[in-house]
Amino acid sequence: MADSQKQSVLKRLNDKLGLKLNLPVLLLMFKGAVAPTIGLAIYQAKTVSDRYSTIGYLIPIMSLFVVPILPRARFLQNFLVTCFLTCLAAAISLLYMWTAIKARQNTTHISAEPRSNGPVPHAQIVPYNAAASACLAVWFFFWLWAYNTFRAFRPQYFLPLIVFGIYINITSLYGAIFPEMEQAYSLTRHLLDTFFVGFGLAFAVHFVILPITSMDLVTLTLNEYLHVLKGVIDAKGALLTSLPSRDWHNVSKTSSVESDSDAGELTERLTPWPEADKWKALTTLATECQIKIQSEMRYVKREVTFSKLSGKDYSCISKLLRNILIPISGLGTAIQVNDRVERRGGWTSVRTHKDVSGSELSDRSLNDIEKERWSGLFGRIDPAFKLLWQAMIEGLDYAFYTLRITKKPAFTTKEELEGRGADSSEGKGFAKYLEQTINHFLVEREGPLKDWCRLNGMEVSQVANKASHQRHTSQLYLLLDIEYCVVATATGILDLVRFADSKVEDGTMKKKRLIVPSWKNWQKWAWAIVLREDSNLDYAAYAYRSGTPTVYLGDAFGVHRDPEHLPPVTWWEKTTNHFRLIPRLFGSPESWFGFKVATGTMVVAISAFLRNSQEFYIKQRIIWGAIMVAISMTQTAGSGMYGQFVRIFGTFLAMVFSYVDWYIVNGHTAGVIVFVGLTMFLYHYLMVTKPNDPVIPMIGMITVVLIVAYELQVKQVGVRVSESNGQLFHPVYELAPYRLACVLGGVGVACLFTYFPSVTTARSEMRRDLGNTLNLLGQYYSSSHKAVSLRLKGQEGDIHDKKSPLRRLEKARSQLFAKELILIQAMQNHLKFIKWEPTFGGRFPRELYERLLTHTQNILRFTAMISWTTKTFRDLPPSANSLTDTSCSRGDNDNDNDNGTWLKDFKQLIASLELTSQSVTSLLAILSGAIGSGKPLPPYLRPPERFHMGEMLSSLDSDMLATKHVCEPGYSAFAVMQVSTTMLSEDLADLLADTKRLVGEAEFNLDVHVDVVAEDYERNVGVGVVPTEIREKRE
DSSP states (O other): OHHHHHHHHHHHHHHHHTOOOOHHHHHHHHHHHHHHHHHHHHTTSHHHHHHHGGGTTHHHHHHHHTOTTSOHHHHHHHHHHHHHHHHHHHHHHHHHHHHHHHHHHHHOOOSSOOOBOOSSTTOOBOOOOHHHHHHHHHHHHHHHHHHHHHHHHOGGGHHHHHHHHHHHHHHHHHHTTOSSHHHHHHHHHHHHHHHHHHHHHHHHHHHHSSOOOHHHHHHHHHHHHHHHHHHHHHHHHHHHHHTTTSOOSSOOOOSOHHHHHHHOOOOSOSSOOHHHHHHHHHHHHHHHHHHHHHHHHHHHTTOOEEESSOHHHHHHHHHHHHHHHHHHHHTHHHHHHHHHHHHTTSGGGOOOTTOOOSGGGOOOTTHHHHHHHHHHHHHHHHHHHHHHHHHHHHHHHHHHHHTTSSSSOSSSOHHHHHHHHTSSTTSOHHHHHHHHHHHHHHHHTHHHHHHHHHHTTOSGGGOOOHHHHHHHHHHHHHHHHHHHHHHHHHHHHHHHHHHHHHHHHTTTTTSOEEEOOOHHHHHHHHHHHHSOOTTSTTHHHHHHHHSSOOOOSSTTTTOOOOTTOOOOOSHHHHHHHGGGHHHHHHTSHHHHHHHHHHHHHHHHHGGGGSTTTHHHHHHTTTHHHHHHHHHHOOSSHHHHHHHHHHHHHHHHHHHHHHHHHHHTTTTOHHHHHHHHHHHHHHHHHHHHHOTTOOHHHHHHHHHHHHHHHHHHHHHHHOHHHHGGGSOOOOOHHHHHHHHHHHHHHHHHHHHHHHHSSOOOOHHHHHHHHHHHHHHHHHHHHHHHHHHHHHHHHTOOOOTTSTTSHHHHHHHHHHHHHHHHHHHHHHHHHHHHHGGGSOOOSSOOOHHHHHHHHHHHHHHHHHHHHHHHHHHHGGGSOHHHHHHHHHHTTOOHHHHHHHHHHHHHHHHHHHHHTHHHHHHHHHHHHHHHHHHHHTOOBOTTOOOOOOOOHHHHHHHHOTTTTOGGGTTSHHHHHHHHHHHHHHHHHHHHHHHHHHHHHHHOBOOOOHHHHHHHHHHHHHHHTOGGGSOHHHHHHHO
């Protein structure tokens, strides 16, 4: 009792402070603190301090850069890349130190220059030489440009490239004052030794202390995902329960359709709806969990581990959970419909697109009756809903327990679970139970639904009032949309349960075994190190550090046209075509960013290559400022200003921690090491909980280690040895402010070159990314409708064949969808970073961009919903069809004929949708070009005419939309597509209207030009010369 009470107190404290402390987080925090603490401790041994002398403090720093808390596959990739770049930096350093030494030897006429102690043993230095310094300065500038350009092209190598930059900063500083290559070799050996000891510490800690694999991380995320999904299902039940209580008929019309189009789509709800807000928040968490799992899946497939489930099994689980999340997210359509109907004055404002008179909407006498019928409908379905929700929650618990993702089922005891599993001879009792629950719901909902249709005169032959019929039809489609999403969610959970049972049947869950990736996965891993990763969902996390992602367009279909060159044909054209890569590289935005970083770094580092300031540069550690310039600059001003501020704040915080760690134990070595370990432990909370933004924890930990480790080094080897590298000794109370001053200087220079000589703002990148997003959205929309058409025409081919049309199209759609998500996340980051940019001139139209982003997300979601519906409506349980057919009291022949008619006419409908697809794609392409270039839209541009699927189906068969077909899976699928298409059309019209407000609309009014010409002619020639008809027209 006391333990549970204690836990509740800790939980309340955790919730009150807004922390995310739990056992896995605490263990990872401990693991991250071990390597730098060991690095500090081992230096206190005399053999270690004698070997590494004045650069021993780099050992704990290097152990931090390879991040031992990463999952195994990510850690190994980061470790290998860091090791490779360190070796590359060593080879490059030897090259440019050799050229500097040769320049010194060719320009020095002194037989023996005076030598003094250098940075490491056996690396003596000599006085300044202009030729050597100039040679090394040129090399240093070039490699600064090269690695920062590469950092802009490949943001995933942010931390390894910092290690590369530190290495070349050190070697370029001392390479100019080495007399011979023996000193260069000595420095290289000591630096490589120090760096790799730090890497080795992190390597050992990763594999020995609390080893964690990508599978372990996915399992932890799946546990979190399970709790979130159960919460979403509960919130979904509360949302649907509250739906009939919403007053949709008597809402005061505070904003008309016209005013809505003038002000853009309102984001605030007219009346509070806490159930919808809770559902949306939990769905967002579930989506984040899905993205985490999806982005980690490629690493799971590349791991060698000892487990029951393989990487392929985890990939199947991820896909099955995605099939559950998609229909859950589809409930957002009902929320958006509610909000839009409220803004337009309630359901009484709904009318057909051909009925422009408002007289039919004036009669509100039936509102109370309609509200009662609407509430009664939900009341009669509610028991079946609740039974299905409970079965879905139990199904999730059962599947996760069977797959041993969770320790025990949360809904029952182990004995009850085994008893339920033995209900059937096949051992699939729970799957059978869930399937029966789904069928029970499908049967129970039909009677109330048909009664509601009958009471509201939904029969086609009974249509007397177009407005009321349109309103009731819209409500019917909305209800079918909701029910389809509920049934699809339950069916997705049923598939997960069956998958879990199959793993038990084939013996997968009996024992653990060695999981080795296939050769194909090894090849993909090798290529992933070299190629860009802008189609992977974790690319946005890397891009957050660089300010903006570089997502390339046209890659999904391989479509690329050069308006200035035809495709090369002859051997000369093909050979010289490769030369064009050189100006393309040097003229790219990434190259310009690298040049700005190199210039800013040289503003600080130039003093290391001048006679009068070289000694000062070494003594006062100005190298810290030069390194800070390179790592503080990003591609956009907003992210750069944000990063520079947090680096200053992080350094100040680290200075305070350094004082605490050192003086709280009065400088005693053992106490200092303990408190530094505690500081590393606390800093790793941010590393674990906010992995996408590691600036503050990394800069803080490195600063603490840099200050404290240097002071411990001085205590170990003495002041004289510590000053042998040319750096003056400072106590902690002086060294910490020196570090802060160097950071301030470096950040100040970085801030200057962020805006000089030109600046790339988050605002301009927001506009560019929005244009690219609309471009990709047009491709995604077109490919989705093409996939739908192929699927329903039966032309998809063998889905298991990688060369089949639908398989290739689905792969392209997946790439486009991932890039869309990355760009949307990038634009959300831009909106955050814009707050950090100073405003010159007019205010940034933030609200307009937010609405454009919202419309873009809605169009993407509705397009995906249409494609998903046509893919899944035929996958409903066969028993559900038979049960619904029985309840509809139709014979087998009638059933076959009706199903045949539905499939045939549904295919014709989708084939006719291609025209709308083309017009929507063209409009999105035009909007993309206008926003991307900043030029006005062409005049008289209108959104595509709404596609009324119901009218088209009625024209194909007047009996097609009769209420006797509501039990058909195709009818529900049609309702989902109708609602999604209608919402998509509204968002497309709003997108066009807001784009016109943003970039304007070109005007080609000839009358205006005639007036201007006439006035100018009268002023220069005379009034009487102008023809009378032109003058009268102008007047």
